[in-house]
Amino acid sequence: MAVAGSAIGLGNFLRFPAKVASNGGGAFMIPYFISLLLLGIPLMWIEWTLGRYGGGFGHGTAPGIFHSLWRKNRFIKYFGVIGIFGPFVIFLYYTYIEAWTLAYSFFAVTGKYHGLATQESMQSFLRGFQGLETNQFFHGIGYAYVFFVITFILNIVVVYYGIKGGIERLCKIALPVLLVFGIVLLIRVFMLGAPDPAHPDWNISNAWGFFWNPDFSALQSAKVWLEAAGQIFFTLSVGIGVILTYASYLSKGDDVVLSGLSASSMNEFAEVIIGGSIIIPAAFVFFGPAQIQEIARSGVFNLGFVTMPLILNKLPVAVFFSFLWFFLLFLAGITSAVSLAQPVISFLEDEFDISKKKAVVLFGGIAFLLCHAAILFLKHGVVDELDFWGGTVFLVIFATIETILFGWILGMNNAWDEIHKGADMRLPVVYKGIIKYVTPVFLVFILGMWLWQEWLPVILMKNVSVENRAYVLGTRIGLLTLFTALAILVKIAWRKKRYALERMR
Amino acid sequence: MNQAGWILMSASWVLIIGLSIYCFVKIFTKRNIR
Numbered sequence: 001m002a003v004a005g006s007a008i009g010l011g012n013f014l015r016f017p018a019k020v021a022s023n024g025g026g027a028f029m030i031p032y033f034i035s036l037l038l039l040g041i042p043l044m045w046i047e048w049t050l051g052r053y054g055g056g057f058g059h060g061t062a063p064g065i066f067h068s069l070w071r072k073n074r075f076i077k078y079f080g081v082i083g084i085f086g087p088f089v090i091f092l093y094y095t096y097i098e099a100w101t102l103a104y105s106f107f108a109v110t111g112k113y114h115g116l117a118t119q120e121s122m123q124s125f126l127r128g129f130q131g132l133e134t135n136q137f138f139h140g141i142g143y144a145y146v147f148f149v150i151t152f153i154l155n156i157v158v159v160y161y162g163i164k165g166g167i168e169r170l171c172k173i174a175l176p177v178l179l180v181f182g183i184v185l186l187i188r189v190f191m192l193g194a195p196d197p198a199h200p201d202w203n204i205s206n207a208w209g210f211f212w213n214p215d216f217s218a219l220q221s222a223k224v225w226l227e228a229a230g231q232i233f234f235t236l237s238v239g240i241g242v243i244l245t246y247a248s249y250l251s252k253g254d255d256v257v258l259s260g261l262s263a264s265s266m267n268e269f270a271e272v273i274i275g276g277s278i279i280i281p282a283a284f285v286f287f288g289p290a291q292i293q294e295i296a297r298s299g300v301f302n303l304g305f306v307t308m309p310l311i312l313n314k315l316p317v318a319v320f321f322s323f324l325w326f327f328l329l330f331l332a333g334i335t336s337a338v339s340l341a342q343p344v345i346s347f348l349e350d351e352f353d354i355s356k357k358k359a360v361v362l363f364g365g366i367a368f369l370l371c372h373a374a375i376l377f378l379k380h381g382v383v384d385e386l387d388f389w390g391g392t393v394f395l396v397i398f399a400t401i402e403t404i405l406f407g408w409i410l411g412m413n414n415a416w417d418e419i420h421k422g423a424d425m426r427l428p429v430v431y432k433g434i435i436k437y438v439t440p441v442f443l444v445f446i447l448g449m450w451l452w453q454e455w456l457p458v459i460l461m462k463n464v465s466v467e468n469r470a471y472v473l474g475t476r477i478g479l480l481t482l483f484t485a486l487a488i489l490v491k492i493a494w495r496k497k498r499y500a501l502e503r504m505r
Numbered sequence: 506m507n508q509a510g511w512i513l514m515s516a517s518w519v520l521i522i523g524l525s526i527y528c529f530v531k532i533f534t535k536r537n538i539r
Contacts, residue, residue, distance in 0.1 A: 029513060033520075205506060212510035258531050265524035272521055424535055 009336030011235040012271040014304040017279035021296035025210040027218030031228035043238040044260035046406045049419045051247025060248035060346035063490045081486045082398040083241025089390025091340040093374040093383045097301045098333035099151035101326045108322030122306045132379045155337045156364040174331040182274035207284035222449035230392030239395035241343045257423040283307040351493035380471035400443040407436040
């Protein structure tokens with residue numbers, strides 16, 4: 001249940017609609033579902049099982065778990081660094097986006113965006129809030145920064161004390177309320193018709209067509225496949241290392257088959273049936289097919305913040321419903337942010353034997369400083385750059401490594417027995433072949449295709465405007481530095497352990 | 506929405522809702538789940 005809480009978050013309601021829209025609507029959905037069945041669900045089972053397996057050796061993060069799996073290979077622990085690096089990088093911008101949801105719930109109560117009825121005004125509101133322009137709504141980044149600080153402190157306090165007591169109860173209530181409220185909004189979206197008389201073709205029927213009509217030519221684009229796989233990983237929290245940490249606390253009798261499948265299906269319900277089906281059709285009827293893609297491409301989380309106030313303003317008691325929607329999103333965001341912080345904290349606890357409280361303070365201090373890159377340089381594409389590497393590419397690489405370790409190093413027969421320990425249901429035998437052959441080949445194929453088609457333009461920043469290149473390059477250097485620093489920490493931790501063992505002998 | 510769109514949407518919804526119901530039933534008839 002904790003993983004369902006961590007899996008359902010801003011990825012479902014903000015990132016997914018934007019990814020669908022920016023990748024051409026229906027063109028995205030075939031790669032998305034193939035990725036769910038061949039990558040997402042198998043990886044759920046792999047990570048739950050590997051996490052529980054590693055927990056048995058006293059490791060809660062990828063470097064230790066990978067080392068437990070393949071002791072003869074002294075380099076494998078460094079591949080596990082991605083399992084700490086990925087969630088840390090995502091945490092850096094996720095907290096800021098989470099802060100926007102808290103701010104928008106506050107603005108709903110104060111009526112700051114009440115009465116704004118056009119896409120231009122809502123977009124201008126968002127840009128002003130993000131500090132991208134000075135306008136009649138905002139004169140700088142002050143509001144966004146204050147809400148970031150509040151959100152960051154709340155996240156760290158929850159990590160420090162654990163999700164227990166009031167917050168746990170609040171989140172347990174928030175999740176079902178969010179889903180029920182989502183269904184109500186979905187019905188409202190179905191009744192939108194064609195709200196702009198000047199554009200009768202911007203209607204709900206065409207909106208569903210935009211969302212679901214497949215574009216088979218897009219299947220040749222490596223970027224669409226990579227983005228679809230990346231979204232599956234991001235939304236299910238697989239390929240990040242988060243589930244490894246959660247599952248390391250499980251006992252041999254816990255049912256990882258059902259846990260993984262339940263978390264996947266609940267997450268997909270929240271993402272496709274609720275999040276996507278509200279925001280994509282609503283954005284289409286308000287903005288039209290060209291504009292919806294432009295907004296989605298302007299920032300990976302922007303679409304929901306521009307679209308939702310417009311729908312919510314059309315409901316009775318709009319103030320209350322607007323507050324409720326964004327506040328529930330904020331609560332869903334807290335559980336996810338807390339889970340993103342866990343791998344780094346567990347790594348410090350497990351491998352350096354420092355107390356949880358010290359680890360949280362250390363993590364909080366460093367993360368607070370690094371988050372400023374996402375806040376101050378948002379307009380230069382830093383959040384999208386962090387999301388591309390931390391939230392997409394590295395997830396796919398990490399997933400490839402753990403799938404190979406699981407199916408080939410642990411061995412499929414051992415892996416199959418390990419998955420089924422404590423499980424009521426047996427997985428279909430076809431998944432034995434999928435996990436061993438199809439999932440790794442598919443992952444390598446996506447990565448290979450992406451490298452073939454996109455590697456050079458991405459590295460040379462061909463799609464980045466000239467004025468943003470210094471910031472994007474700076475972000476890349478920063479990511480490389482962070483990765484190197486974490487790899488050095490792994491080296492130090494293992495050296496310490498080796499000395500301790502030698503002294504004992 | 507065209508025919509391919511309908512098929513894709515229906516298949517997706519059936520898969521997701523079917524899996525969700527199946528898991529709910531399983532969860533409520535079992536105890537050792539986290």
